[in-house]
Amino acid sequence: MDFIFAGFDQIFHLQNILLMVGGLVIGIVIGAIPGLNVPLAVALALPFTYHMPPLAGLSMLIGIYKGGTHGGSISAILINVPGAPAAAATALDGYALARQGKAGKALKLSIYASVFGEIISDIALILLAAQLAKIATTFGPAEFFALGLFALTIIGFVSGDNLIKGVIAGCMGLLFATVGMDPLESMPRMHFGFYELTGGLHFIAMIIGLFAISEALVQIENSLKTTASRTVIEISKTGDDNRVTWAEFKMVFPTMLRSAPLGVFIGAIPGIGSSIAAFLAYGMAKNMSKQPEIFGKGAIEGVAAAESANNGVCGATFIPLLTLGIPGDVITAIMLGAFMVHGLIPGPTLFTEQGSFVSAFMIGMLITSCLHLFVALIGLRGFIQAIKLKRSLLFPIVIVLCITGTFVAGGGQFPIYVMLGMGILGYLMIKFGFPIPPLLIGFILSPMIEDGLRQALLISDGDLEIFYGRPIAMGFLVMTVALVVWITWKNLRTQGK
């Protein structure tokens, strides 16, 4: 318990609280706008945190993550266009409720359910992370190599329809990370005569290019295609249609109580993600409901289940990130980058060397969840207006922010060229059906895998027994092989159909 309370002093500063609120507002607005997504928002905000104290900067990014995950439900409910993929399950009943004139009820229920899911998830993080980190402190290079390989199997889950393209993208990410200094010899390598590349590819430039610039280029096509403005359903003025009554809350509470832990469980497993959590919780709520026939036609339990599971993922995704240093999805991959930008390396050593920071960060997540309730309720009418913002006005500003942010974080022109190059690469990847997340995951896991492999082989004098003779390393390797076989088999079966 001492560990948990150690961070209170650090987190309770006005600056941190204001940045959490600011992050929540930015996150909800960006999440609510179809076409903008949470990875883009976190990537865009990352350089702005560069000059802040680590805890303050990360608090803001957490606000964006949580706000953005929930923000997707606003457009899902009001215009039937999920602002984030995970909000698709919310749209099923949320939009139906909105069409019945109960948009206010659906929006408020989505806020309550999201915040409930987040709080459960944060509590799980606080209770489980330190325990898992204790086990991870026994890891040596062989274990980290095996763990890195195991984490790479996430690529199989985030590759979409084409596994080969996903694995190629992952290998590209692993390869890009080798540009710069060799970790063991401290010799420059893979710089191809560019002196600026000896420090490696600038991480912020890479993230912004891959996630923000590529998306901005894709949106040029979309903004030229769609000229008609969307019809946003207005919130009713009638009191009962505009609020969640106590009786309704009591009715949906058991659903939330079941869905949030499901979100936590799925969030703690790398690679699955909030979309699956939302749909699984929705299906579970429908199966357990006394009136399954009203699902899809405006069931408030449907909204509650999807939202509490969707946001229940948020805190739990940090369990593998903070304890083992492996990202569970694309947002945590960017967050891992944010930690590294601030000189913090997630993993078991973070708990031993920066215990009070970790504690403050986790308590900060819990505070952000509580603030989320007030920010979302107070700003609801304003956030609805965000849906009406035009892409043609928004994306030029996004591009300027990307370039300015990279300039600020990179401290020169070269990182901006890297960002532009990565943006073009990301755009081409989208056009040619290559998923972007595997590239980022490969880039992040590359040092762990290479360092682990080379250090382990140095220790063992080239003897491979160091991998199969140690139970934890062997366990990870067996799981990796099993997962690779399963993913390949599943992919071949899908192709066969």
Added chain:
Amino acid sequence: MNMARVDIIVGGLLCAFGIAIFVAAPLTVGEYNEVGLTPWSFPQALSAAIAMLSALLCWNGWRNRRREVADFETDGASSTPHIIAAIVVMGLYIVGMPLFGYLAATACTLLVLSIIYGNRRWLGLFIVAAAAPPALYFFFQEVMIILLPEASLF
């Protein structure tokens, strides 16, 4: 064009890229201590994997080349000039920032990019182009205390 044919071309290019990196990787490293794996072993292994997987992608595309599935989105072809224009404008912005200063370069870039994105509401467009750069400039220079490029031409 269907995606299979795109896969043949992209797979071929990536395969060539993988082979090129495999050959070039050792040439980018100077002297090193000959202990354990070399600094280029890992990049070489990865480039070999990329070459092999790309060849597999190419072969898959070749097998499916006659399939009548137009799954490669060609709608974007009409917007290609706009995308190229946007990339060129971004490049000019990066080059122009130190020459014309942050404020002027940002205002011009916002204006041109908004037009590329199809915005024809001139009043709103000019208001954003005029108001956003000073706001950003103030935020970085005064709030964050970070220096942005000043004009070097004038």
